[in-house]
Amino acid sequence: MATKNFFTSSVGRKIIVGLTGLFLISFLVVHLLINSFILVDLVNPNDNGATFNEAAHFMSHNWLIRVVEIGLFAGLIAHIAMTVKLTIENKKKRPVQYAVFDGKANSKWYARSMAILGSILLMFLAVHLSQFWWPTKEALYITHADENSFEMVKATLTNPINLAIYVVGVVALGYHLLHGFQSAFQSLGLNHKKYTPIIKTIGTVFAIAVPAGFAFIALSVFLGLVQ
Amino acid sequence: MEHYNMNLTLKVWRQKNTKEKGHFETYNVKGISSEMSFLEMFDVLNEDLVHENKEPIAFDHDCREGICGMCSMYINGRPHGPWNATTTCQLHMRAFKDGETITVEPWRAQAFPVIKDLVVDRSAFDRIIQAGGYISVNTGVTVDANATPISKVNADKAFSTAACIGCGACVAACKNSSAMLFTSAKISQLALLPQGEPERHKRALDMVHQMDEEGFGSCTNTGACEAVCPKEITLESIARMNREFLSASVVSED
Known part of the structure; x- marks a missing residue:
């Protein structure tokens, strides 16, 4: 009998997708927390982004965060590599398509569109990293310029095109999470009469609240509510 | 009416x-x-x-x-x-x-080739069951009824997964042509009972392996399978299979 490798089996691979997904979800919490320091200016007008800059400075200089950042990229790559491979393989499993397909009768559109939502997210991520992550690295390691993360965020997000890209990104994130959050638990085998409804509720709240939080902060910057 | x-x-x-x-x-x-x-x-x-x-x-x-x-x-x-x-x-x-x-x-799936018109070949399901969907018992004197205690909850769950008739609607409805609802029902009905215990790990590994070999897709938890299942087998069954497979993979010496 051929190899029964966990990592090549259909069940094993979806467990990896779920685990990496949950890891990436945990990162979102940290990201939103750091971003929320931008809003300190709303309650303390003299802040001028100082709290946010301090937090950003900590995130870019702490050695433990640096190590976790490498892990984060590894998790992201694993999640993408695994899902791309699975999507391509799954597509081949139905060589002749149905003439009539009533998708909405049996499942939610965003659950069937995780690959499309994920692709939108990946494109957004490329733009997002080039706009916010790379300039910080450049200042830190290449130009050794003074970094002012808050000014950089302001300069980028006051541009309506950049704001629009940002909003599209977080909406795609919301739908991706709406399925992904509870789906990860199911893949790990965690389905229980008592806990699954709780997980699903938390997942829905998370999928709405977190992207809404990101969008709210971005809008606050765009509208000049924080200076 | x-x-x-x-x-x-x-x-x-x-x-x-x-x-x-x-x-x-x-x-x-x-x-x-x-x-x-x-x-x-x-x-x-x-x-x-x-x-x-x-x-x-x-x-x-x-x-x-x-x-x-x-x-x-x-x-x-x-x-x-x-x-x-x-x-x-x-x-x-x-x-x-x-x-x-x-x-x-007809059902459309690579693993279910059309034989003629609306008739498809579902023998892939038979081979998944042959890979481990059974228990090995010695024949001999009939065992006393109720000699093995089974909790009511587990007996009911095993029964409701055993209700799977292997029609293949789950595969037909799934956008990935995945057979996980079927396979998980066949794993569950035995995993929940003491009679299934001795071959529990081997069964999960062998049946999942056979399912992959037959060319079914993998699960993305859309829930289309449970929505169309005529016997109302649920995703809880797939989660159980994932648990069984994970623990079997960890303890397996192969």
């Missing part, structure tokens, strides 16, 4: 054999009673075709009372048609209105 007769337009997939490319044929059926089952409507159509010296439409059927798992029509974009928890043979024509057009296709 009031009885009525209806005239219908049927678009049915015709395919001579596995190798030939199939196509849709359109048929008009008249005077169909709302009390007929969907398969009886096909019997009427086939009788007409025979009278016209045409090849009748091949379709799978056996018990016609919803328990054998043979009938397998994909009706208007949904396995077994519009009713929940119903097999095609138990779908009645009162689900349709006079003048409606109904499209009927």
